[in-house]
Amino acid sequence: MxxxxxxxxxxxxxxxxxxxxxxxxxxxxxxxxxxxxxxxxxxxxxxxxxxxxxxxxxxxYRQDKKKIIRQEMKSLVDLAYTLINEQQRQYDSGNIDLKAAQQSARNSFKEVSIGSSGYLFALTSKGILTVHPAQENDNILSAQDKNGHFFIREIIKRAIKSKPGEVIYTIYPSRNEKLGDQHPRNKIVAFRYCPKWDWIVAAGGYLDETYDDPEFEKSALRTLxxxxxxxxxxxxxxxxxxxxxxxxxxxxxxxxxxxxxxxxxxxxxxxxxxxxxxxxxxxxxxxxxxxxxxxxxxxxxxxxxxxxxxxxxxxxxxxxxxPANDLKWRIAKYVLLLPLVIGFIAAMLVFLASKVLTDPIQKMITVIRRVKQGRLDEQMPVEGRDELG
The missing domain is CATH 3.30.450.20 (PAS domain)
Incomplete structure (x- = not known):
């Protein structure tokens, strides 16, 4: 069973x-x-x-620094313009001739540095550099940036059309081999026109030395x-x-x-x-x-x-x-163990139930066998009131 x-x-x-x-x-x-x-x-x-x-x-950060740098460059251009006016007054007073006045201004310009390689320079409306650390007296009217743009012509055009005292800004990619540049670098230039000498006074600096600040950016990027x-x-x-x-x-x-x-x-x-x-x-x-x-x-x-x-x-x-794999193995373990436990319990219950049902019958069979053997004094104990009792 x-x-x-x-x-x-x-x-x-x-x-x-x-x-x-x-x-x-x-x-x-x-x-x-x-x-x-x-x-x-x-x-x-x-x-x-x-x-x-x-x-x-x-x-x-760049915008804030840009404002500061632009203001500093404007101050330098205005200072250069003031130097020119001072030398012009000396010339007007007869103290020096025009050549000496311009040479004095030129010397003062060259003492100014912007960043590690920026500088003050001046050029005429014909594109001749009157003040420059490496290309003085060169005509750069036809100079182009790496994109083929005639940036000097644009500077001259904007300077001549500017209002009195106005400082203008421009940015262009520049590579000056005479200054040792290996690759073009973006350069910011602030400039102002001085009509008396036909000089366009300019302050130029490279972005990576002014408000680009690559070291700050590298440091911030390392943190990020x-x-x-x-x-x-x-x-x-x-x-x-x-x-x-x-x-x-x-x-x-x-x-x-x-x-x-x-x-x-x-x-x-x-x-x-x-x-x-x-x-x-x-x-x-x-x-x-x-x-x-x-x-x-x-x-x-x-x-x-x-x-x-x-x-x-x-x-x-x-x-x-x-987690799903762990759950799968836990479920598999329970699926295996639970039927075994329930099966064992069921088997015990079946065994006990069968014992309760078959024990009276086995006793009755035993008594009948003994009676057949002539033992007429055998009696069947009655333990219940049902058919098997």
């Missing part, structure tokens, strides 16, 4: 438990996937906010980079930022490297794909150096336009599915 009843009890429990386990595990995977993707998306948004905050803060690196995604996931040429700007161990052509374990150029799409999700198998096999990685990436960067937040699937 136990052999017949036990499977009827245990098998349904196995089936129901397995079904419940499958549904629960599946729901856990779905829930964890949604929660993990939401976390990755949140981390990507958080990183974009960090970048944007840094960008805005530095822009405010450390903030981003300190944010962990799962156990071993991380955040990284790259420019659209594939150079890692912020990365735990590949900073400064160009990984544009990097491929995953299946030969897929996932970095190039991310740069092409700029915004989205991507899954790919990735094997780290200290690991024996590749693991599936999911990455949320977004584009940060002001810096032309891609922000990526990645995590390994086996890490954020770990």
């Amino acid at each position: 136990v052999v017949i009843i036990l499977p009827l009890v245990v098998l349904p429990i196995f089936l129901i438990g397995g079904l419940i386990g499958y549904i629960a595990t599946n729901q856990a995977y779905v829930g964890l996937t949604e929660a993990s993707k939401a976390d990755l998306d949140h981390m990507a948004s958080f990183t974009l906010d960090l970048l944007d905050g840094h960008h805005r803060q530095f822009e405010v 980079s450390q903030q981003i690196k300190n944010k962990k995604v799962g156990k071993t996931g991380y955040i990284y930022c790259m420019s659209t040429d594939g150079t890692m700007q912020i990365h735990p161990d590949a900073e400064g490297k160009n990984l544009f052509a990097t491929q995953d374990s299946n030969g897929r150029a996932f970095i190039a794909e991310m740069i092409h799409n700029k915004d989205g999700w991507i899954r790919y198998p990735w094997k780290n150096k200290d690991e024996k096999k590749a693991r599936m990685k999911i990455v949320r990436y977004r584009y940060y336009k002001p810096w032309n960067w891609i922000v990526a937040v990645g995590s390994y699937e086996d890490e954020f599915y770990q």
Whole structure:
């Protein structure tokens, strides 16, 4: 009887438990996937906010410094103009001739420096440099910047049309080989026209030496980079930022490297794909150096336009599915143990029930056998009032 009843009890429990386990595990995977993707998306948004905050803060710093530098350059131009007026008065008084007056002004100009390589200079409306540290007396009317723009002609045109006392500003890319420039650098120039001498007095300085302040920006970027690196995604996931040429700007161990052509374990150029799409999700198998096999990685990436960067937040699937895997094994353990326990209890109950039902019959059979053997004094004890009693 136990052999017949036990499977009827245990098998349904196995089936129901397995079904419940499958549904629960599946729901856990779905829930964890949604929660993990939401976390990755949140981390990507958080990183974009960090970048944007840094960008805005530095822009405010630059604008403030720009105002200060422009004011300083205006002061230098006004000072140069005052020097010219003073020398003009000396000339008008007959104390010196015009050539000496201009030479005195020229000498005073050359004593002024702006940044590490900026300077005061002057040129005529015909483009002849009357004051310059390296090109004095050169005609630069046809000089062009790296974009082919005749910036000297524009300066002259704007200066002649300016109002009396007006200081004008311009920015252009400049590379002066005579001053040792290896590459073009953006230069800011403040200038003012002096009609008496036909001089355009100008103060010029390079942006990277004035209000660009690359050292400050590098320092701020290092702080930002450390903030981003300190944010962990799962156990071993991380955040990284790259420019659209594939150079890692912020990365735990590949900073400064160009990984544009990097491929995953299946030969897929996932970095190039991310740069092409700029915004989205991507899954790919990735094997780290200290690991024996590749693991599936999911990455949320977004584009940060002001810096032309891609922000990526990645995590390994086996890490954020770990709770679901743990749940699956716990359910499997219970599905195996519970039927065994219930089966054991059921078997004991069946055994006890069968014993209660069959013991009186066995006793009656024993008495009948003894009576047949001639033992007529045997009696059947009556313990109940039913048919078996």
